[in-house]
Amino acid sequence: MATYAYHCAGCGPFEVRRPIGTAEPAEPCAAxxxxxxxxYTPPLLARTPAAEARARRAQEASAHEPQVVQRAPAAPKPPPDPRWAGLPRP
Ligand SMILES: [Zn+2]
Structure with a gap:
């Protein structure tokens, strides 16, 4: 059995399960x-989520083109002490 996709102009997409190779070019809408x-849809192909694809590309690139670091990244600047706001300015 295979799942075939159809699209009704008024009701939207729906699917019909039939034996392989027996799909009709048009089916009556279920509604x-x-x-x-x-x-027409590709069979058994799922799209890789964008975040996973990005992670896979980065992982593959790091094997051949590792990022060269010259020095340690700068430490994040601590937020100003809120008590300083009450001090007199020069
Ligand atoms: Zn319909």
């Missing part, structure tokens, strides 16, 4: 009964 054309 309104109007003929809906088939929407």
């Amino acid at each position: 309104c009964g109007e003929p809906a054309p088939r929407r």
Whole structure:
């Protein structure tokens, strides 16, 4: 069995399960009964989430193009002491 995707102009996308190779170019909509054309989709392909793809690219790049560091990164500047606001200014 395979899942075939169709798109009704009025109701939106819906899916139909049929044996492989038996999909019709149009199916009646499950909600309104109007003929809906088939929407072609790639089989069994899932898109990699953007964050995971970024992490994989960075991991792969670090094996061949590691970032060269000349010195330690600067420590974050501590926030000013709120008690200093009450002190007289020169
Ligand atoms: Zn419909």
